[in-house]
Amino acid sequence: MTAMHAPTRTEDAIALDSRNVAHNYAPLPVVAAHADGAWITDVEGRRYLDCLAAYSAVNFGHRHPDIIAAAHAQLDRVTLVSRAFHAEPLAPFCAALAGLCDKDMVLPMNSGAEAVESGIKVARKWGHDVKGVPADTSNIIVAHNNFHGRTTTIISFSDDETARRGFGPYTPGFRSVPFGDADALAAAIDDHTVAVLLEPIQGEAGIIVPPDDYLQRVRALCTQHNVLMIADEIQSGLARTGATFACDHWGVAPDVYLLGKALGGGVVPLSAVVADRDVLGVLHPGEHGSTFGGNPLAAAIGHTVVELLATGEFQRRAAELGEVLHARLTTLVGRGVLSVRGKGLWAGVDIDPVHGTGKQISLRLAERGVLVKDTHGSTLRFAPPIVVTEDEITWAVQQLAEVLA
Numbered sequence: 001m002t003a004m005h006a007p008t009r010t011e012d013a014i015a016l017d018s019r020n021v022a023h024n025y026a027p028l029p030v031v032a033a034h035a036d037g038a039w040i041t042d043v044e045g046r047r048y049l050d051c052l053a054a055y056s057a058v059n060f061g062h063r064h065p066d067i068i069a070a071a072h073a074q075l076d077r078v079t080l081v082s083r084a085f086h087a088e089p090l091a092p093f094c095a096a097l098a099g100l101c102d103k104d105m106v107l108p109m110n111s112g113a114e115a116v117e118s119g120i121k122v123a124r125k126w127g128h129d130v131k132g133v134p135a136d137t138s139n140i141i142v143a144h145n146n147f148h149g150r151t152t153t154i155i156s157f158s159d160d161e162t163a164r165r166g167f168g169p170y171t172p173g174f175r176s177v178p179f180g181d182a183d184a185l186a187a188a189i190d191d192h193t194v195a196v197l198l199e200p201i202q203g204e205a206g207i208i209v210p211p212d213d214y215l216q217r218v219r220a221l222c223t224q225h226n227v228l229m230i231a232d233e234i235q236s237g238l239a240r241t242g243a244t245f246a247c248d249h250w251g252v253a254p255d256v257y258l259l260g261k262a263l264g265g266g267v268v269p270l271s272a273v274v275a276d277r278d279v280l281g282v283l284h285p286g287e288h289g290s291t292f293g294g295n296p297l298a299a300a301i302g303h304t305v306v307e308l309l310a311t312g313e314f315q316r317r318a319a320e321l322g323e324v325l326h327a328r329l330t331t332l333v334g335r336g337v338l339s340v341r342g343k344g345l346w347a348g349v350d351i352d353p354v355h356g357t358g359k360q361i362s363l364r365l366a367e368r369g370v371l372v373k374d375t376h377g378s379t380l381r382f383a384p385p386i387v388v389t390e391d392e393i394t395w396a397v398q399q400l401a402e403v404l405a
């Protein structure tokens, strides 16, 4: 059904958007009206294979029936009481998510950036209360080219000038070292270091997979120096790479998981900080919170997401289809593609700039019914919903081949 007053022509919809929606994004000229599984239908009835999956927030496909059923059922019961009261679905969701992560406790929040902010606060409080770092002197080590969100603190340790310029003054207390360089990380740790905050595979940077021994060395350094290892699995986690967490590929268990995106089933914003009691137990009433964090609707949806992950089906599918995606994309290396990186159903494809910018290639793919988004100029990110089929992957890569030809 068309929403009331919503324009039914692409140009009109985009003109209205341009007048009334802040210009903090530059969307492709596709106006979604409906979506199902791996496919999006626009206001004029054109269909597109979604190869972005809302930056991995739609890992389980658009409107997965179990998730939608859980949402409907919860909408008919209770949707929000705030954390001033208990609500039925929250504790079972947190118990299930803690179990999935093999940790004790969950701090529920909403957006990914909020989970990162919360993780930073927990690490600083842990450093002060448990490690004994004097007040206001702690540091957290991060990686060059990180992407952890858009709040003022998070952009303070970003090296993306577009994300930073004009938004200062910045929050102190962060040190940035090259991603993948464990020696540089070791050299940056001192007695005031409370945490290392990393994406195990860097997403926005272009799906950058670190050297094979990196995360294990980071884990060992954190243990040796009594520093929390915080894995931002907001984009890499929850089956995207063919495992529940990207860290699993290297057999590494961080002290703290930051989760978001797909945790909300593609329906609601739901994020979480997940850790053991000796870490998350540093928070006491009044020290942190969010009115919507862990609301009953989100908790019911998140619980269903954890149940879907507990079957292992999505992890298996992402691993198997990931092989197909990478094999197909690799055939284009030397035919307009410079290189292909990634893991599971997550690929960064560097386009030879002679064929155009990433944005231009994305526009041409959209005309052929394939939706991807560029990152860092000439890199395309392929991250379809995990319900995509092998034939659909083959077809999408064929479209890229034809665009580059």
Ligand SMILES: Cc1ncc(COP(=O)(O)O)c(C=O)c1O
Residues within 6 Å of the ligand: 055, 111, 112, 113, 114, 116, 147, 148, 149, 150, 199, 203, 204, 232, 233, 234, 235, 236, 260, 261
């Ligand atoms: C690794 C990572 N962390 C955090 C975020 C921020 O999440 P949100 O946009 O929900 O605030 C993102 C978003 O792309 C991300 O990729």
